[in-house]
Amino acid sequence: MEKAKVLILAGFLGSGKTTLLKQLLIEERRKGSRPAVLMNEIGSVSIDSDAVPGDIPLSELLNGCVCCTLQDQLERQLLLLCQQHAPETIIIEATGVAHPIDILDACLSPDLLPFIKDPLIISVIDSPRWLKRENMSIQSRMLLTEQVKHADLLLWNKTGSVTEAEREQLLEDQNRLNPKVTALFTDYAKVDNSLIRSLSSHEKGDYQTVRIGEQLKVKTFIHTFSGPVSKERFEDWLRNEAPDTIYRMKGYMQFSEKPGTVLMHYSYGLPQYEPEFMKKPLRIVIIGEELDKDELSSQLNRLVE
Ligand SMILES: Nc1nc2c(ncn2[C@@H]2O[C@H](COP(=O)(O)OP(=O)(O)OP(=O)(O)O)[C@@H](O)[C@H]2O)c(=O)[nH]1
Numbered sequence: 001m002e003k004a005k006v007l008i009l010a011g012f013l014g015s016g017k018t019t020l021l022k023q024l025l026i027e028e029r030r031k032g033s034r035p036a037v038l039m040n041e042i043g044s045v046s047i048d049s050d051a052v053p054g055d056i057p058l059s060e061l062l063n064g065c066v067c068c069t070l071q072d073q074l075e076r077q078l079l080l081l082c083q084q085h086a087p088e089t090i091i092i093e094a095t096g097v098a099h100p101i102d103i104l105d106a107c108l109s110p111d112l113l114p115f116i117k118d119p120l121i122i123s124v125i126d127s128p129r130w131l132k133r134e135n136m137s138i139q140s141r142m143l144l145t146e147q148v149k150h151a152d153l154l155l156w157n158k159t160g161s162v163t164e165a166e167r168e169q170l171l172e173d174q175n176r177l178n179p180k181v182t183a184l185f186t187d188y189a190k191v192d193n194s195l196i197r198s199l200s201s202h203e204k205g206d207y208q209t210v211r212i213g214e215q216l217k218v219k220t221f222i223h224t225f226s227g228p229v230s231k232e233r234f235e236d237w238l239r240n241e242a243p244d245t246i247y248r249m250k251g252y253m254q255f256s257e258k259p260g261t262v263l264m265h266y267s268y269g270l271p272q273y274e275p276e277f278m279k280k281p282l283r284i285v286i287i288g289e290e291l292d293k294d295e296l297s298s299q300l301n302r303l304v305e
Helices: 017-030 071-085 100-107 127-131 138-149 164-177 193-198 231-240 293-301
Strands: 004-010 035-040 058-061 089-093 116-126 153-157 182-185 218-224 246-255 258-267 270-276 283-289
Touching (some): 004 017, 004 100, 017 035, 017 089, 035 071, 100 116, 100 138, 127 138, 127 153, 138 164, 153 164, 164 182, 218 293, 231 246, 231 270
Parallel strands (some): 004 089, 004 116, 035 058, 035 089, 116 153, 153 182
Antiparallel strands (some): 218 283, 246 283
């Protein structure tokens, strides 16, 4: 049996991993290959799994981060995927707070060796966030650095608004942290899949363990809206009231100004909306540091009209 190639998508919350995943799946389909996806989200509700078409085997690890609590489960799920579906490629989208080497460790268990080859770490970095990382907590900064340092392929993503001088800075950081890496400047994580196929992983050095859970204080919670909210007031809330330690929000909402449900993505200060045509519960997952759940819930409840 042909061993499956494993791609580990690493990168901080909201950096563009799901955007890359969708493109990789389209490309895998185009070349007639059999991909499978393993997703890990720290919330108890999977939102990203909608990105995976229904006929592609998908395994989900919810409610925890691979690097902290779910390593055994990741191993088991990988084994099951291999035994049940014999995929040619397995794409692992880890939570934005996972340490890439921990995921790699789980992939390298002896039980899995007959089934998988070449785990490759693709780190998707939110370039504007990287450039302003001094505003983040020390643990988050360390994690970002580790994601750059251990990447086999590094995507400096969201470079649409990055200046030439900032690109120079990114290259300098890259040369300092991971001089051998193959790196690209990308927008919406657009990358030629033939490049990924041609890559081979390099030796991983020692790494500094960053266990997220307690230390990073990245927390997640789910807020359920009882009805439509005012879009204008929601965006006012984002601009003026929402704590800037919210890294990411994602979920389904309805706005009183316009009928229909939207999938709302929020990362690094900007909301984006996509129409959603299926009936979905009006709930969002909020991920951030030092969040006061009760305070946030009452602020969000006040937006319901
Ligand atoms: N402006 C801009 N937005 C982008 C780019 N790449 C992705 N996005 C948007 O950023 C948001 C987050 O992207 P995702 O692909 O969901 O990020 P992720 O890393 O999977 O996020 P988590 O699953 O929360 O960790 C989405 O609204 C994307 O459309 C980019 O290059 N430029």
